[in-house]
Amino acid sequence: MYTNIAEMEKELALCRQCALCREGNRGPTSYNGIADSPLIIVGEGPGGVEDEYGVPLVGPSGQLLDKALWSVGITRDSIYTTNIVKCRPKGNRTPTVEEGRFCAGHWLDEEIALVRPKVIIALGSVALKYLYGDNGRITKDRGRWFDTKYGLPAIATYHPAYLLRLTGQDLVKAKWEVYYDLKAAAEKCNELMPDYVLKAEAPANLLEIYSPRKKQRLVNPN
Structure with a gap:
């Protein structure tokens, strides 16, 4: 158990506990946002960017x-964003349920304990299965609130990478579904912490914010 996010992040950077760290990536990725947010978004795993x-979630999906x-x-x-698995799977493949269970059991559980959010958004099937259970199906369970082992409410929605693969009416339908899922999460946060401001005056340029970290990772690859 860590006493703060900075301490956990330092240990995470050294993690070599599973095979994913040897799949040609630059080592574990961390989180973005702030560590005292009532809302935490949990994605699947890092891509190339x-x-x-x-x-x-700073590449095309994140944008x-x-x-x-x-x-x-x-x-x-204004919120906290992380992933189920911290290292990029080779070829940008989707992490397996087993990989998700192993990595999240080491790191996501620690993050939840430190951040102590009020609401969780699960993006995609891998996040849903870890937070909800192996029987979770994103097409069936998205948009429905469920309880997690942390004693926190969570709602799942499509991963943005899925939307990027859609076209036509399928894309329009999925975008509206994501909108209503995210809106429900925002409303839940406002209900539980009405004084917390979820939105800054302008969208954050995450690529600019984390460009120093990119330079450091390129100089010191895994």
């Missing part, structure tokens, strides 16, 4: 997520 910057969050009154610099 995230591997470069060392933080979750689409930012637009969706902005539409419901949330900016990423």
